[in-house]
Amino acid sequence: MSVYKTPLQDTLFIFNDVLNLNKYLGRGAFADLSVEDVLIILEQGSKFVEDKIYPLNKLGDHHGCVLNQDHSVSTPPGFKQVYQEFCNGGWNKLSAPQEFGGQGLPTIISTAFEEYSISANMAFSMYPGLTQDAVLTIATVGDPLQKKTYLPKMVEGVWSGTMNLTEPQCGTDLGLTKTSAVLQEDGTYKITGSKIFISSGEHDLTENIIHLVLARIPDSPAGTKGLSMFIVPKFIVDENGNLVSRNNLKCMNVEKKMGIHGNATCEILYDEAQGFLIGEKNKGLNSMFVMMNIARLQTGMQGLAISELARQKAIDYSRLRKQGRDRSGAGGSIPIIDHADIKRILAGISAFTEGARAVALWTAFLMDLEEENFESVTNAEAKQLVGFLTPIIKAYFTDNAFFKASDALQCFGGYGYIKDYEIEQLVRDVRVAMIYEGTNSIQAMDLVFRKVLLDNGESIELIGRLIENLAADSYSVKNRKIFDLLSSALMHLNEATTWLREKSAQNEMKLIESTAVYFLRLCGHVIFGYIWLRIMIAASKLDTVDEINNRFAKKKLATGEFFFYQVLSESGFLLKNIKNSNANLLGDVISDGIA
Ligand SMILES: Cc1cc2nc3c(=O)[nH]c(=O)nc-3n(C[C@H](O)[C@H](O)[C@H](O)COP(=O)(O)OP(=O)(O)OC[C@H]3O[C@@H](n4cnc5c(N)ncnc54)[C@H](O)[C@@H]3O)c2cc1C
Structure with missing residues (x-):
């Protein structure tokens, strides 16, 4: 192994x-x-x-x-x-x-x-x-009693937690939620309905499972404005954390799925289960968004983490496997890692993975700084940036991770397709990250409609300012051209943002929707460009008298350069794709009655 x-x-x-x-x-x-x-x-x-x-x-x-x-x-x-x-x-x-x-x-x-x-x-x-x-x-x-009742045991890990949104008829469109919550005389609710695809929904790791469930109280408005959030524990507990009685909910099915087999994806049937309203009535989606925003960042982390594991496996294998000769024709078979094309694949995986790690840690740092006001942003700007980065981390990380895991598998040739080499598992495991916590298309809509158009492009301006702040320091990077490449990608992003705002003013919503995925990718590229420039500036300041530091710095500068010349170069194409989009054309491509 x-x-x-x-x-x-x-x-x-x-x-x-x-x-x-x-x-x-x-x-x-x-x-x-x-x-x-x-x-x-x-x-x-x-x-x-x-x-x-x-x-x-x-x-x-x-x-x-x-x-x-x-x-x-x-x-x-x-x-x-x-x-x-x-x-x-x-x-x-x-x-x-x-x-x-x-x-x-x-x-x-x-x-x-x-x-x-x-x-x-x-x-x-x-x-x-x-x-x-x-x-x-x-x-x-939660209210003080809910915090006192549930949090100590959950923090200890004796009880676990889940999020219950999805039902057979609704995943993206939660307005179609049918699970009902009927108020009882004692102030609790009876929860009835079927939730599907619930991760960690039932298992034997903890003595209790605390489900956070979206449901509709009968007199509530239709759609998402009528949803409330409930705590529905597997075992009802007293306020000292003692288990009192088994609640009326059970696992009806564990999905047989493509990957993450070790995690139980469950269908949970709530049959007049006792539930406790948490947060305000009919504001359940807002409450659930607290959980979803954290989970979206976590899903992005899954992309980074699987890509890193795939990178390590592909490098190890490529060092051992000997195939083909050097182009000069001299000598016998060489390790495949010595072929320039394999090196190109591995460089692509490294450029993504190392950039993603820095973006993830920077974002976490911004979350820590929200109350502190360090770095070159105000507290409010740090908060705004985290909101802006959330859909990008979720979607850009996981889109890339799936393709990088597949690239890693490619290094194994036929063995990659065989279970023994443990690389095909990664492609299967990471695929779901593009789907759950809101599909990546939905992340792109969130970015465009809720983050960029609603804030009048302020977040994009902020990114521009952060990049500009690096101008002086970027002279320390061996090749000043790197900063120019980033500036031109930023220009593409600014132009795309202006285009979006113009189309929004013309109410061309379908057109904007059809470009959202390109826009998110363009934002991801620019954010990665920003972080890669910071990495390169830091690497060029390392004390290279030390041999390990020297090799580390050299590797960072080379990987960064690869990112700027081979990945960020896509920004111009993405801008063209955005401007050339045509929602009517799409309607003609997929037209009713024509196969
Ligand atoms: C392994 C696994 C674990 C999961 N864990 C959980 C969990 O713990 N809790 C939970 O509540 N759910 C969970 N889910 C459910 C997951 O969040 C949903 O599957 C996901 O949100 C998509 O919903 P859906 O499957 O109903 O697809 P649909 O909503 O039917 O979407 C189908 C396609 O249409 C697109 N689409 C839908 N609406 C729009 C729109 N308005 N604009 C543009 N495109 C659109 C989507 O992007 C997608 O490509 C899990 C799913 C899986 C597979």
């Missing part, structure tokens, strides 16, 4: 040299942290995921989850034991609120660990991952 090694050196480089985290240690959100603390957490976290979680990855894929006759679900062998150890080590609560037993560490620390844990086993990490999202949601919208 191949191994997984966490990219610790790269994480530390981003922390220390790209984001200059050291400057902030001991202040604000980083008050209780020292350089040594950060290192110890990441080193120990690396050891845990490499030794404990990763060995279950293939096994979980092979074994899957089993629905038992009593409607309970068994997770793959080993999951329960390692989940216990995961919680005992506190890995499930790194950034959870301290008042409920969490460690209260900055988001940037838990985000770094999250990448490692997902790479090691995406299906496994979804159990604690969704619980962390549910914890933050209850902490944000």
